[in-house]
Structure formats: C-alpha cells, structure tokens
Amino acid sequence: MKNILRRFGPVMALLLVIGTFAVLTGAPERYLSVHNLRVVLAQTVTVGVAALGMTMIVITGGIDLSVGSVIALAGVTAARVLQTGTSPWLAIAAAMAMGSFVGLVNAAAITRLKVIPFVATLGSLGAARGIAKWIAHEQTVDIPTTWLNELAVTVPLHAAWLVAPGVWVAAALSIVVFVLLSRTVFGRHLYAVGSNEAAAKACGLSPDRIKLAVYSLAGAFFGLSGLLQMSRLRQGDPTVAAGVELDVIAAVVIGGASLSGGQGGVVGSLVGALLMAFLRNGSQQMGWPTYVQETMIGVIIVFAVALDRVRARRG
C-alpha cells in the first residue's frame, strides 16, 4: 500500500489537477484537446529535460541552483555558434559542452574546495548569468533560420511527428536516464552516495568521482534544455529562465525525490514537471493572474513534500 502511494501519489495528483481544470474551464474538450496538450508539452520540455539532470543530482544528496543561468548561458553560446553559420549540430554540442563545463566547475568546488552544493551552485548561478550576458553583449542574440528552430514549436512542421521533436528528444532522454538509474552500476552508486556517503566510501566507491560525473552529466542536460529554450524563443536571450531553477527543483521534489538524497526517480520528476505545466496552463485558461499560479505552486510544493513525510512516518 505504502509503495503504491509512493509510486503513484504524484501521478494521482497530476490526474487530479488535469481533472479539476477540465471541469473548471467548463470545456473539457478544449482543455484536453490535442492542441492544448501540444501547448503543455512544448512548455514542459525545457523544465522536463533539466529535471532529468536535477533528479540525478538530488539522488546523490546534492542540488544545483545554477540551472536557470546555465539555460541562458547555453542558449546564447549556441546562438553565437549558429551565427558563424556552421552546422546546427555544432551548436547543440556547444550548448551541452557549456552546461557540462559549468557542472564540472560546480563539482570541483564541491569536491575539492569542500563548498556545500547549495553555496557552490549559488555562486555559479550568478557567475553563469554574468558570463551569458558578457557573451551576448548584454542583448539578445539573433540566430539564422535552421531546423533547430523547429525543435520546440507547439505544432510540429510535419504532422506525422504529432508533437514537437523536442518532446520526443525529452522522452528518449527520459528512457535513457530511467535505465541509467535503475539498471546500471553507476545509477546504483548514485543512490548509495546520496543514501550514506560514508558507507559508499567504506565499500570502495569514490563519492568525489561520482559527483564530478553526475554534475557534468546533469550539466549537459541543462545545456540541452538551454538549447531547447533558445529554439523556442528563436534567439539567444541572456536574461531568460531566471528563477527556473526553482521550477526544476520543485518538479523533482513533487515527484518524490528527497533533498537529503538516496531517493527519487525519472517518472516522478517528469510527472512533477507536467503537474506544474498543467497547473500553469489551466490557470491561464481560467484567466487567473500569474500571482495566483505562483501562490498555488508554492503551496503545492510544500504539500507534496509534507505528504511524503507523512507517508514515510506511517511506513
């Protein structure tokens, strides 16, 4: 029973949100229409991809506050690369490499300088944003039209795709991370480090090396998220995604991960990201002002975690 709740609690909450808005908007056929689902999914992609990376970090007991800034930094980096007229693939690689690099710097500060993740990534939250503005000369960077621009659109260019290519990319990455976490030695070790670092050390694991790997890997996801964001805006904007780190962390936490580590998963985090997207979308359709959404999301985060604590105690 407890396991069922743990597994499906977030899913039930998601269905509850969808159901509630379907009724509230008074037009379930519109709220649940293919078009609206496309809108929601396209909006979820950036947060969803970033949440995959964040899930891995949170499982190790860490946190990364620099996500929002890294999304902006990776976006303007990719935009600058595109401006040179090279292959869009190079721009993707550049965005991911930039994200990975910031992750590596974070991990170095955490493992070598022994700065706690919260502070280390708080620092890079500022630094990455600053560098993004520097690279972009404090203005948006226009990009030439390439197929990259179609990645995160609401309605895909080819109807056969059903949803934007970016959504498929996110889905594929979700499966990759799911398998990584549940079926590989590396994934197992992430949980071990988050659950009890001293125990992991006693078993011959190297928590420092694992952290270097996980922050860089997650950084690549953040970079990709930044690329998708750029694709959606069709320009590199150094001021974009401020505060997105909170959405990403909220998605992971609503999905059942514990900020003290050792716990969390892909399905939960994606459901958390979708839950917030549906909530936003529903509020917009209701014509509610943004402050209502913000307040509701804040309340939901606390409730989701409180519920989890209650379940844990009952267990």
Added chain:
Amino acid sequence: MLSVRNVHKSFGATRALAGVNLTVRAGQVLALLGENGAGKSTLMNVVAGGLRPDSGDVALGDKAVHFRSPAEARAGGVALIHQELLLCPQLTVQENLLLGLESSRAGFLVAQANRNRAVELLSRFPHLKLIPEQRVADLPVAARQIVEIARALAANAQVLLMDEPTSSLGADDAEHLHKLIKELSSQGRAIVYISHFLEEVRRVASHYAVLRDGASVAEGLLADATDAQLVSQMVGRDVTQLFPVRNPSPGPVMCKAQNLATLRGLHSASLEVRAGEIVGIAGLMGSGRTELMRAMFGLDDITSGDLSDGAGNNLSNQSVRARMAAGMGFLSEDRKGEGLALNLSIADNTTLSSLPRLARNGLLSLRRQYDETAENMRNLGVKAQSPLQPVGQLSGGNQQKVALARLAAQGANIWLLDEPTRGVDIGSKVQIYEVIAAAAAKGAAVVMTSSYLPELLGVCDRIGVMCKGRLVQVRATSDFTAAQILNLALGASGSVESSS
C-alpha cells in the same frame, strides 16, 4: 593472520597510537580492550585502510600490507564492521551487500547473478529470514548489523574487525551474533572484537590485548585474567570497586505509574519510585523500556493508565514542560541524536533546560551560566578545557556526564535515565554510577534502564523486568538472580503479576 608491529599515529600534536603490537591468528577471536580514547578505533582504522600509520607495519599472513584506502583493504580481505553502522538506508539489503562489488556487463547490472549472490550470502544467516529486496531502513538494528557482516563476507574478508558490534543489540540478538562469530572464526577467519562488556568478551574471545593511551600494555589468554585485572590494566590504576556502595533509605513516593500504556509499544507498566532509591528497568531490546521512560516524561502520549507525582497530582496529560516543573528530568538513550546539541558548548548544553532561571529580564546572564556549569563539571568530574568547549569534542563518557549535569542543573528530583552508560568506557561508567548514587543519596528518585544486566544488579536497589511492552515484575535486587531476570525478560515464566 594479522600482525601489527610498533605502529605509531599522531593527529597534529595528539599521539593517538604510540607503539601498538597485536597478533591475531587464523581461527582466533581476539578481544581488544581499552577505555574510550585508548586508540582502539584509530588502530582499527589503520588496519582497515582508513588511516595511514606514521610508522610501523601491518602484515597479513607474512606479507606486509600498505592499504591506502578502505577499498584496498576490502580487496585485500580486511573488513571493518563499524560501531555506527555504515549502510545506505534507502537501498535494499541486496544493494547494500553488493555495493561496490556488483556483477555487471558493460556497466549494466546483471540482476540474476546479483540476486543469487545475495541469497547465497543471506543463507548463512538463516535465523533472520532476510529478503534481498527489503529496504534497509525498514529493518531492525540487529538485522542491519547482520547485513553489515554479510557485506564483509561478500568481499570475502579473512580478517574481520568488529567495533562494539553488540552496542545496539538486545541479549538474544547478541547471542546469535556470538554464535556467528564463533562459526566465522572456526572457518579460519581472524577476528578482532572490541567491546566494553567483559563477560561478553569472555564468551566470544579466547585471547585479549589491552590498549592504554595508544600503547599496548597487556595481552594474553582471557582465561588467565580476572575482571579486576583487566579493568586495572585498562584504566591504569587499581580498581577495587566497580559499583558504588549503597545504603538506600527510601523516602516518600515521588512518582507513581499505574497500568501505563501508549501507542508506541508500551502496554502496561505499574511502578512506584521513592525518594533516594534507584530502580532499574531490565528487558530485551524492544521490550518497551525506552517507551516506558518516554511515557513517564511525556514524550509519548499516555493512552490509558495513570501517572502521578508524590502529592498525588495527575501528570498523565501534562506537557513535558509541566512534568519538568514537577521535578522530572530525562536522559535519552540516543545521546547524539536526542540528548545533546553536539556543536554547542558544555555550558549551553547543561543549562538548556534551565535557561529561564539564569536570565534576568529576558537577558541571559552568561557569567552565571559559566559559573554554574563550571561547578557542575567539577561535581560530576567532566574532563574538558572549559565550559565553553563544544560538547562534540568530548569523549563519549564526558558527553554523558554533561547530559547528566543538565539534570542536576535543572534541579530534577525524579531522574529518568535511559541507558545512561551506553557506549561509555569502564572508567567513565564507574564515575556515572557514582553520580547516580550521589543524586539518589541527596533524595532524587532514579529510574534507569540498561541492556547490561550486571550494571543493574550492581547499582539498583530494585529492578523491574519488562517483556513485550509489559512491566512484568518489580523486586528488590537482592531477591533476584541474573537468571531469573533473563527468564522474565524472555517471557519464560509468565505466571507472576507485577508487585512492588
């Protein structure tokens, strides 16, 4: 199998090990004795690769080894079973057992091979019926202990170092563990066993070695040494009297419990405690000892039954604060988790429950706090640099004395002590007994639990035995034998109702 030659290790100016020699043969269980701070844990860490010695040699068989990390030691066949268990609570039994040793192909786990290995390891501990998929967080402490031992076997350890493995186990689990240790040693493993309990050591080990101030001071066959000799070697002076001499003259009833029950595993307990007496509560782990103390102090809600103070005032529904005002003081069995704020100073810790008394117009008088703490430290023999030293820097025994000093500072006259000597070395134990006896002599009513029966028999005037949430019998200590208490605790003779 394992030999340690003239090992030295210093941390800054502190010499932790100053010439240690140790030999353990295959198939032998060696008891490593010594007070807290004598260097036992440091030595174990040196052998298991956690620390590197400044000088001296560690050899396995006739080969000198220089482990640079726990991982290397593990690969080399040396496993350290930590006192504070090092397991990942959110992971399953199987995941813990094979952590770092998973069967994998190209980074992917091979589920069947891993499960088979886990099942095979667990089959050596049939009495626990552990399932590989169980989460470690859901297991009782005894089972976790076994998981940690099984993990050592998973790495095919030939030398097992056990640091107080029974400190959190009840009597029956400890007995299982002892059987297991004998079995492991008879298979040719060398085992080093650290414990503060001499009779336990005698049951498990054949040989002993004593460390004092980081140096080897004695070794030999346990059968050739008396307890008094061993204790004297550990503390470095003659100890004739382990337990304080008691001349109890019980005064009026200070606290009375009738058929107390809570939702947390206390079903029925009736007990009267008088001023000036020490009442011991015996029982196995999970028998409800801690729950009784928590119910009396108000940390768990009382669902039925009555608790009253000496004047007959009902305390059952009173808050912790009200019960403290009525003179109750509580010492938690979980010193680090619940008892002390480790990074705060001795002064802050001892006066935590009596700060209002030290404040004037809402401002704390630091001078009075300091002076009062200094006096309490003198009275209780707390060894520390100053009242402002953080408690976390003190030894376990001194920490426990600080926790007791809090009860004294608060002026408690009903002392509820849950495992007051857990994890404390023998020298400190003797001092803690003296503190408790002195409090009783001054008119406090003391209730103390302990998993260590000789201690209850030595210190307490009366002993109550708990079994499965019930306080089954309370008698004068002189009317009890250890065997009778154990029988009652095991629920062997269920015929007798509680009487005082």
